[in-house]
Amino acid sequence: xxxxFYILIEYPALIALPIAILxxxxxWSSSRTAWVVAGFWILYLGYELGIKxxxxxxxxxxxxxxxxxxxxxxxxxxxxxxxxxxxVKERGPRRR
Numbered sequence: 001x002x003x004x005f006y007i008l009i010e011y012p013a014l015i016a017l018p019i020a021i022l023x024x025x026x027x028w029s030s031s032r033t034a035w036v037v038a039g040f041w042i043l044y045l046g047y048e049l050g051i052k053x054x055x056x057x058x059x060x061x062x063x064x065x066x067x068x069x070x071x072x073x074x075x076x077x078x079x080x081x082x083x084x085x086x087x088v089k090e091r092g093p094r095r096r
Contacts, residue, residue, distance in 0.1 A: 009048065012049050012052055018041050022041065022077070030091075033080050034084050037077055037079070040076055
């Protein structure tokens, strides 16, 4: 697997970036789907921190769950992006 896929494993703080972007876009577009996907990213952040600090396992060498988690997060994020676009296109951004 390419090294770029391991960046979120080695630096879990980078996971906060998609969380912040999704939360901001969810607030701006009032998309519930984006809020849910941001929640998925928060769960993934908790999981990665648990693995990094050996709370969820000891001596974690194989990370085969990446092959399932990364595509699911990518798909969910893509669905949220489409939902954000649809919400902004149909209703316009929420005004305060």
